[in-house]
Amino acid sequence: xxxxxxxxxxxxxxxxxxxxxxxxxxxxxxxxxxxxxxxxxxxxxxxxxxxxxxxxxxxxxxxxxxxxxxxxxxxxxxxxxxxxxxxxxxxxxxxxxxxxxxxxxxxxxxxxxxxxxxxxxxxxxxxxxxxxxxxxxxxxxxxxxxxxxxxxxxxxxxxxxxxxxxxxxxxxxxxxxxxxxxxxxxxxxxxxxxxxxxxxxxxxxxxxxxxxxxxxxxxxxxxxxxxxxxxxxxxxxxxxxxxxxxxxxxxxxxxxxxxxxxxxxxxxxxxxxxxxxxxxxxxxxxxxxxxxxxxxxxxxxxxxxxxxxxxxxxxxxxxxxxxxxxxxxxxxxxxxxxxxxxxxxxxxxxxxxxxxxxxxxxxxxxxxxxxxxxxxxxxxxxxxxxxxxxxxxxxxxxxxxxxxxxxxxxxxxxxxx
Numbered sequence: 530x531x532x533x534x535x536x537x538x539x540x541x542x543x544x545x546x547x548x549x550x551x552x553x554x555x556x557x558x559x560x561x562x563x564x565x566x567x568x569x570x571x572x573x574x575x576x577x578x579x580x581x582x583x584x585x586x587x588x589x590x591x592x593x594x595x596x597x598x599x600x601x602x603x604x605x606x607x608x609x610x611x612x613x614x615x616x617x618x619x620x621x622x623x624x625x626x627x628x629x630x631x632x633x634x635x636x637x638x639x640x641x642x643x644x645x646x647x648x649x650x651x652x653x654x655x656x657x658x659x660x661x662x663x664x665x666x667x668x669x670x671x672x673x674x675x676x677x678x679x680x681x682x683x684x685x686x687x688x689x690x691x692x693x694x695x696x697x698x699x700x701x702x703x704x705x706x707x708x709x710x711x712x713x714x715x716x717x718x719x720x721x722x723x724x725x726x727x728x729x730x731x732x733x734x735x736x737x738x739x740x741x742x743x744x745x746x747x748x749x750x751x752x753x754x755x756x757x758x759x760x761x762x763x764x765x766x767x768x769x770x771x772x773x774x775x776x777x778x779x780x781x782x783x784x785x786x787x788x789x790x791x792x793x794x795x796x797x798x799x800x801x802x803x804x805x806x807x808x809x810x811x812x813x814x815x816x817x818x819x820x821x822x823x824x825x826x827x828x829x830x831x832x833x834x835x836x837x838x839x840x841x842x843x844x845x846x847x848x849x850x851x852x853x854x855x856x857x858x859x860x861x862x863x864x865x866x867x868x869x870x871x872x873x874x875x876x877x878x879x880x881x882x883x884x885x886x887x888x889x890x891x892x893x894x895x896x897x898x899x900x901x902x903x904x905x906x907x908x909x910x911x912x913x914x915x916x917x918x919x920x921x922x923x924x925x926x927x928x929x930x931x932x933x934x935x936x937x938x939x940x941x942x943x944x945x946x
Contacts, residue, residue, distance in 0.1 A: 558695040558821060565685045571745040575678045576703060578638075578738025581731035583711020585668070586610075588727030589648065591719040593661060596652045606661045611906055613669040615899045621672055622895035629752045630680075630891075631743035634672040638739040644668040645732040649725045674739065675700055676894035683882065683890055684750035693882070697875045698821025702814045705871060709810035750890075767884045768893075770942035772900040774837070775877060777935035779904020781844065781870070781928045784912030785809070788924035789847075789863070791916040796856050805860045812867030820872045829883065830942065833876045837939045840869035841932040848929055851922035873935075904931075 563569055586607045593603035625633045644667025651660045682696035715727035743749075786806060793802035843866045850862035878897060885893030908931055916924040 558691065559699065562682070562686070562692055562695050562699065565748065567745050567748040568681075568685065571681055571742050571748050572678065574738050574741030574743075574745065575674050576707070576738070578674045578735050578742055579703065579707045580711055580714070580738075581735045582674075583708040584715040584727055584731040584734075585645070587712045587715040588719060588731060589665065591716065592649070592652050592724045592728055595719075595724045596655075597658070602658060602661070606665050608906065609662050610665040610668055611902055613666040614671070615902055617669040618673060618895050618899055619892060621670060622676060622892040623889070625672060625677065625891045626680075626889050627752055630672075630677050630749050631746065632752075634674075634677065634739055635743050637670040637672050638736055641668045641671040642732040642736045644670075645728050645735075649728050649732075653725060671735065672739070673891065673895045673898055674742065675704060676891045676898065677742070679878065679882070679894055680750050680890045681748050685748060694875070694879060695821040697878050697882075698817050698871070701871045701875045701878070702817035702821070704874075705810045705814035705817060705867075709807045709814065713807065765884055765886065765893075767942070768881075768896070770938065771877065771880055771884060772896060774833070774935055774938045774942060775897050775900040776904040776907075777931050777938055778837075778840075778870075778873060778877070779901040779906075780908030780911065780931035781840070781904075781935065782901075783905035783908025783910075784915075784924070784927040784931060785847070785863075785908075787909045787912035788916055788927060789859070791913075791924060792851060792859065792922065793856060796854070798856055801856065805856065805863060808860050809863040809867035809870075812864040813871040816868040817871030817875060820875055829876065829880050830939075833873070833880060833942075834936075834939045836869065836873040836876050837932070837936045840866075840873050841929070841936045843869045844925075844929045844932040848922070848925040851925050854922070 563572075589607050589610075590603040593599075593606055597603070621633070621637055624637075644664055647667065648661060648664035650656075651664050679697065679700055682700070683693060686692035686696065715731070718726040718730055789806055790802040793805060846862040846866050847859060850859040853859075878894065881893050881897045882890060908927065911931075912924055912927045915927050
């Protein structure tokens, strides 16, 4: 490890969330993270598999709306897929923990890819509307690739809290990167090639990435030997409180997306909405990588409370920027607002890992992702209702209110064991 600089660290959102960092050693934690043999290989496969996560919903909406002429139908199909995923994902994750990643993830991914191909064919050949719902519901078996990757890091760096903090930060940055690039790639493929190109490419990337990931057996954690009658993780002390925080945080993301699209459309720049939202993801990605290089505060509940408080404060910036009516000003505000979301997610995931019983890590993190998706759906609905019944700029009250709720829930959770 290179010697640490004696210069004073710059003040950043990451520092505000309970850490300190020296300039010359910021990359050292990431070098140490990837030292174990096979770490780079499984990360590459996981990134390939994770990119389609930001492609599928956008591709489905473009494909269905273009073919059937109904955004309502497209939205209903994707919402149904989200609901089924919320039910199926925790069970898939439990099977992964019990029987191993490669043994479960590969067939589950193959089934999900077949669902995507079935949806493509149903749209292409004009099948009845109900077949679209059935086909998209089949994609709910897609394994939580981010959770499996985090489980591998936990296996490779057992007992090393600093390395796990860096790993969680890296994974969150990867999430942001994939959800930043995925929609752009999907829109380009669907418009430049043919409407089904985004879904087809996503299915190929997902299956290819999972096969590469599963082939790295040396880094795979061993199957867990917990009893078949093991109860739900929802009964784990502290878990419901943390899932409530993830639910409220998801509402921040969901409402922000809908309100930003509506604001850009209202200003006559609907095509720029994706680029504006990408800036928010870029800010979060950069903050996540920086956060992974700091030495975090020891108290996780206190760190989470600080991060959520920073997120709540920064969520006021889009509301103020929208009041000016300038899309450019809003873009800058979203870039800054995004810088607190990654540290919040990283700290929340670390807490979930601490709360989850041994051997059920993938299930615990999948529950967190399920809560997040539920919050995104609720936030999207609330944001959409607000922009329909109030002035577009005031729609940014919704993500600010959701962040405030997350702050209250974090404060309540901090007082519990």
